[in-house]
Amino acid sequence: MSSLNALKYKITVTSSYYAGIAIFLLYSIVIALTLLVTSLTFTSLFFYLLLFATAFYNAWKTFLQQDELLISESGLVERVVADKRYHGKISRGSFYNGLFIFLKLNVKSTVLAGKNKKQYITIYKDAVSEEQFRLLARLINSGRG
Numbered sequence: 001m002s003s004l005n006a007l008k009y010k011i012t013v014t015s016s017y018y019a020g021i022a023i024f025l026l027y028s029i030v031i032a033l034t035l036l037v038t039s040l041t042f043t044s045l046f047f048y049l050l051l052f053a054t055a056f057y058n059a060w061k062t063f064l065q066q067d068e069l070l071i072s073e074s075g076l077v078e079r080v081v082a083d084k085r086y087h088g089k090i091s092r093g094s095f096y097n098g099l100f101i102f103l104k105l106n107v108k109s110t111v112l113a114g115k116n117k118k119q120y121i122t123i124y125k126d127a128v129s130e131e132q133f134r135l136l137a138r139l140i141n142s143g144r145g
Helices: 016-039 042-064 130-144
Strands: 009-013 067-069 078-079 086-089 100-108 117-126
Touching: 009 130, 016 042, 016 117, 067 117, 067 130, 078 100, 086 117, 100 130
Parallel strands: none
Antiparallel strands: 009 067, 067 078, 078 086, 086 100, 100 117
């Protein structure tokens, strides 16, 4: 691996309030729309309470999710999740805005020897430092050119 492709940036994605709120709002919208369409009965109340509990659980699980990325200037990425390592490259389908970065990674699978698969990562702005957020945005922009 040449020095240009060395994985020299380490980005640690920590807990994100934005991610938890986004997941909870998504479930809340589903609950509200379902309440508008159906009438409230004892059976449906059980369903809504179950869906509400699921919303809390998934929001909490999303809030606690952490990730570690090693990135090079050329867009090569090594992703570490639960002691598993994935090697890939940032795809052209990645984008960002002021709230989050959506990374689409082309990951080389070690199990399927040569077959590529895609991984998608959403990194909210409060989960990384401002410097890391700008670095990722710069790498996405340079990959589009």
